[in-house]
Amino acid sequence: MKKQNGSQALERGLGILEAVAEAPPEGLRLTEIAAMCELEQPTAHRLVAALERAGYLARVGDSRRLRLGLRLFQLGSIGGEAGGLADVARPALIRLAAATGDCMFLMVRSGLDAVCLDRQDATYTIHSLTGHVGGATPLGLGTGSMTILAHLPEAERHEVREANRERIRALRHDVPSEAELALVRDRGFYREVNRSVAGIVGAAVPILTPRRRPIAAIAIGATEARLPDERLPAVIEMMQIEARRIEAELNASPSVLASS
Amino acid sequence: MKKQNGSQALERGLGILEAVAEAPPEGLRLTEIAAMCELEQPTAHRLVAALERAGYLARVGDSRRLRLGLRLFQLGSIGGEAGGLADVARPALIRLAAATGDCMFLMVRSGLDAVCLDRQDATYTIHSLTGHVGGATPLGLGTGSMTILAHLPEAERHEVREANRERIRALRHDVPSEAELALVRDRGFYREVNRSVAGIVGAAVPILTPRRRPIAAIAIGATEARLPDERLPAVIEMMQIEARRIEAELNASPSVLASS
DNA sequence: CCATAAATTTCCATATAATGGAATTAATAT
DNA sequence: ATATTAATTCCATTATATGGAAATTTATGG
Numbered sequence: 072m073k074k075q076n077g078s079q080a081l082e083r084g085l086g087i088l089e090a091v092a093e094a095p096p097e098g099l100r101l102t103e104i105a106a107m108c109e110l111e112q113p114t115a116h117r118l119v120a121a122l123e124r125a126g127y128l129a130r131v132g133d134s135r136r137l138r139l140g141l142r143l144f145q146l147g148s149i150g151g152e153a154g155g156l157a158d159v160a161r162p163a164l165i166r167l168a169a170a171t172g173d174c175m176f177l178m179v180r181s182g183l184d185a186v187c188l189d190r191q192d193a194t195y196t197i198h199s200l201t202g203h204v205g206g207a208t209p210l211g212l213g214t215g216s217m218t219i220l221a222h223l224p225e226a227e228r229h230e231v232r233e234a235n236r237e238r239i240r241a242l243r244h245d246v247p248s249e250a251e252l253a254l255v256r257d258r259g260f261y262r263e264v265n266r267s268v269a270g271i272v273g274a275a276v277p278i279l280t281p282r283r284r285p286i287a288a289i290a291i292g293a294t295e296a297r298l299p300d301e302r303l304p305a306v307i308e309m310m311q312i313e314a315r316r317i318e319a320e321l322n323a324s325p326s327v328l329a330s331s
Numbered sequence: 332m333k334k335q336n337g338s339q340a341l342e343r344g345l346g347i348l349e350a351v352a353e354a355p356p357e358g359l360r361l362t363e364i365a366a367m368c369e370l371e372q373p374t375a376h377r378l379v380a381a382l383e384r385a386g387y388l389a390r391v392g393d394s395r396r397l398r399l400g401l402r403l404f405q406l407g408s409i410g411g412e413a414g415g416l417a418d419v420a421r422p423a424l425i426r427l428a429a430a431t432g433d434c435m436f437l438m439v440r441s442g443l444d445a446v447c448l449d450r451q452d453a454t455y456t457i458h459s460l461t462g463h464v465g466g467a468t469p470l471g472l473g474t475g476s477m478t479i480l481a482h483l484p485e486a487e488r489h490e491v492r493e494a495n496r497e498r499i500r501a502l503r504h505d506v507p508s509e510a511e512l513a514l515v516r517d518r519g520f521y522r523e524v525n526r527s528v529a530g531i532v533g534a535a536v537p538i539l540t541p542r543r544r545p546i547a548a549i550a551i552g553a554t555e556a557r558l559p560d561e562r563l564p565a566v567i568e569m570m571q572i573e574a575r576r577i578e579a580e581l582n583a584s585p586s587v588l589a590s591s
Numbered sequence: 592c593c594a595t596a597a598a599t600t601t602c603c604a605t606a607t608a609a610t611g612g613a614a615t616t617a618a619t620a621t
Numbered sequence: 622a623t624a625t626t627a628a629t630t631c632c633a634t635t636a637t638a639t640g641g642a643a644a645t646t647t648a649t650g651g
Contacts, residue, residue, distance in 0.1 A: 076377065081340050085344075102628085113611060121338040126441055146348060181405070340637085340639095395598085
């Protein structure tokens with residue numbers, strides 16, 4: 072009875088997907104789904120049936136447990152193209168990973184989050200915040216995420232900071248201040264020591280539209296030993312050169328920039 | 332007015348996702364979506380709004396056109412794990428790609444389709460039916476797809492053949508006969524010359540449960556020159572060894588087998 | 592730059608489709 | 622076997638999605 076958008080059933084269905092997504096890989100039983108989504112059993116059953124018919128949910132093995140279906144994987148690999156960004160950026164990521172010997176990430180904005188769209192490992196494999204491709208972190212937490220946030224237009228930046236304050240607090244971090252964000256814009260990159268995983272540092276540079284709206288960020292993850300202050304400028308420069316190259320290609324192609 | 336499952340709104344919403352998925356990367360406008368899905372404009376608008384709020388749809392650039400959102404990419408990369416199958420199989424695919432120098436695919440069943448869950452290229456890059464990770468082909472068309480179909484229980488096999496007959500016809504191919512499928516089961520592998528792309532051959536072996544239900548297939552794609560009849564047995568044997576290895580690992584792990 | 596057309600968005604009375612309580616059936620646990 | 626819990630079906634009720642109409646915004650072209 073909270074709000075009536077005229078799409079309760081759809082939103083409930085999507086809510087079920089979200090619940091199943093967060094669940095462990097053994098999957099969820101119908102009862103659990105109903106409980107988590109605050110639905111009555113028959114309601115949950117109907118929606119689950121529809122999602123299963125469509126391939127958005129699938130049974131685990133031959134049990135009755137439910138996990139995400141492969142149709143989502145298919146749609147995801149279409150949606151993940153994000154207007155060709157991943158394809159355009161991949162060679163750059165590979166070059167950077169090879170040149171630095173470290174771990175490179177392509178982060179793009181999706182609503183209030185930054186999503187890891189691609190990742191290229193070289194010699195050293197790093198545990199980042201987002202970790203894997205498809206992982207997400209609230210805008211403002213993590214280097215790539217921070218860099219994207221810093222380049223959002225002021226009004227939007229404020230909205231996002233407010234919206235993510237509690238989420239980031241819950242992760243025992245803080246929303247970056249406007250001063251910090253301004254610094255990121257001025258410097259053209261952001262570096263931080265990972266507060267979650269000791270000994271890990273990250274840095275990121277933005278990929279911008281001609282009007283300097285952020286599309287994405289290239290981030291590096293490495294151990295402190297491998298990315299000392301002396302080495303940073305050279306690495307950042309390489310990353311910036313590749314970012315410019317990607318920007319140029321995106322502008323050249325009649326294609327399409329990601330947003331929202 | 333066809334059937335009333337009690338989830339019209341949800342199914343319509345998912346239908347919109349399917350429509351957008353098939354659309355070119357420039358995205359669809361609301362009018363087009365409404366037309367394709369046979370919805371009234373306001374209805375389409377409401378559903379689209381809900382999908383956009385949830386990140387399942389996103390605007391293209393700053394236009395009003397819609398494409399799939401990154402939330403689908405995130406969910407997809409969770410759903411794509413398919414109970415750990417991709418992770419378990421990846422080393423095997425890499426080994427095979429390296430050993431053969433050709434292109435290896437991991438295909439899994441999803442409803443009436445076989446979906447390409449992973450792909451490892453070696454020296455030679457091949458244009459397969461499914462092409463890319465996330466691509467799908469109707470069960471019965473393509474080597475991996477064919478192999479999975481061949482190992483389905485009889486009743487299910489029939490259902491799928493009937494269900495896919497028209498789809499496969501539309502692609503100017505034929506549903507395999509029961510005799511062909513029996514042959515695949517007996518031989519333990521399937522080889523064919525690609526009828527769509529000249530000079531390309533494929534072959535596939537199944538990954539089965541202990542009860543011999545098909546989970547997935549490993550497929551190879553190569554040029555005729557690179558995969559002549561003399562070489563085939565050796566390659567098939569390698570693939571079968573890796574398939575056995577994957578089966579063993581899947582049984583060992585308390586984990587989870589894909590299905591649906 | 593303004594006029595016109597087209598697409599998008601909002602509004603709301605109506606009817607239909609989703610809802611959830613109760614009962615049934617199936618699957619586990621004891 | 623029996624008890625317990627979960628999954629599914631049924632159906633009367635009403636909350637919810639629906640779509641016609643209108644307002645608004647955006648695109649088009651004169």
